[in-house]
Amino acid sequence: MSGRDFMKLSFTSRSENEAFARVAVAAFVSRLDPTLEQIQDLKTVVSEAVTNAIIHGYEGREDGIIEVEVEIEGDTVSLAVTDRGKGIEDVELARQPLYTSRPELERSGMGFTIMENFMDEFEIDSAPGAGTRLRMKKRIESKKALYN
Numbered sequence: 001m002s003g004r005d006f007m008k009l010s011f012t013s014r015s016e017n018e019a020f021a022r023v024a025v026a027a028f029v030s031r032l033d034p035t036l037e038q039i040q041d042l043k044t045v046v047s048e049a050v051t052n053a054i055i056h057g058y059e060g061r062e063d064g065i066i067e068v069e070v071e072i073e074g075d076t077v078s079l080a081v082t083d084r085g086k087g088i089e090d091v092e093l094a095r096q097p098l099y100t101s102r103p104e105l106e107r108s109g110m111g112f113t114i115m116e117n118f119m120d121e122f123e124i125d126s127a128p129g130a131g132t133r134l135r136m137k138k139r140i141e142s143k144k145a146l147y148n
Contacts, residue, residue: 003073003074004071004072004073005071005072006069006070006071006072007024007028007069007070008067008068008069008070009021009024009067009068009069010065010066010067011065011066011068012062012063012064012065012066013053013054013057013058013061013062013063013064013065013066013083013085014054014062015051015054017050017066018046018047018050018051018054021046021047021050021066021068022043022046022047022050023043024068025042025043025046025068025070025079026039026042026043026046028070028072029042029070029072029077029140031072032072032075032077032140032142033140033142034140034141034142035141038138038140038141041118041119041138042077042079042118042138044114044118045079045114045115045118045119045136046068046079046081048111048112048114048115049068049079049081049111049115049134050066050068050081051111052111052112052132052134053066053081053082053083053085053132054066056085056086056088057083057084057085057086057087057131057132058083058085058086059085059086064083064084064085065083065084066081066082066083067080067081067082067083068080068081069081069082075139075140075141075142076137076138076139076140077137077138077139077140078135078136078137079119079134079135079136079137079138080133080134080135080136081133081134082131082132082133082134083131083132084130084131085131085132086128086129086131087126087127087128087129087130087131087132088124088126088128088132089128091124091126094112094124095112095113095116095124112124115134115136118138119136119137119138120137120138120139121135121136121137121138122134122135122136123135123136
């Protein structure tokens with residue numbers, strides 16, 4: 001597939017919408033003929049990003065808005081997940097494995113680490129009181145290219 005294509009979703013910060021976002025992104029990216037592992041990685045990343053926005057950005061409020069943007073250009077998927085929640089005080093601290101700002105919820109603190117490991121590029125833009133935007137990229141090698 002060549003050229004550029006994109007989609008954008010906006011939805012409320014309800015936990016039920018995490019599954020919707022994950023499936024929508026997987027369906028959109030499927031045109032690149034990714035491996036099962038690649039599609040699972042993308043679904044995991046979307047789950048982590050949306051869950052972070054719900055739990056940390058909006059602190060469980062269901063009236064926040066989360067935006068998921070996906071762009072396909074050639075064999076590269078660009079993914080952005082944005083919330084306008086409370087933002088992150090210390091991005092470098094938040095990126096540390098096992099760090100969680102909500103230990104009472106028994107969170108693992110591995111969300112950013114997982115996203116960083118599953119994607120080729122990973123960036124966090126955040127400001128206290130303004131929200132957070134995660135930007136990621138992953139190159140998808142089609143199954144045809146891998147097995148031929």
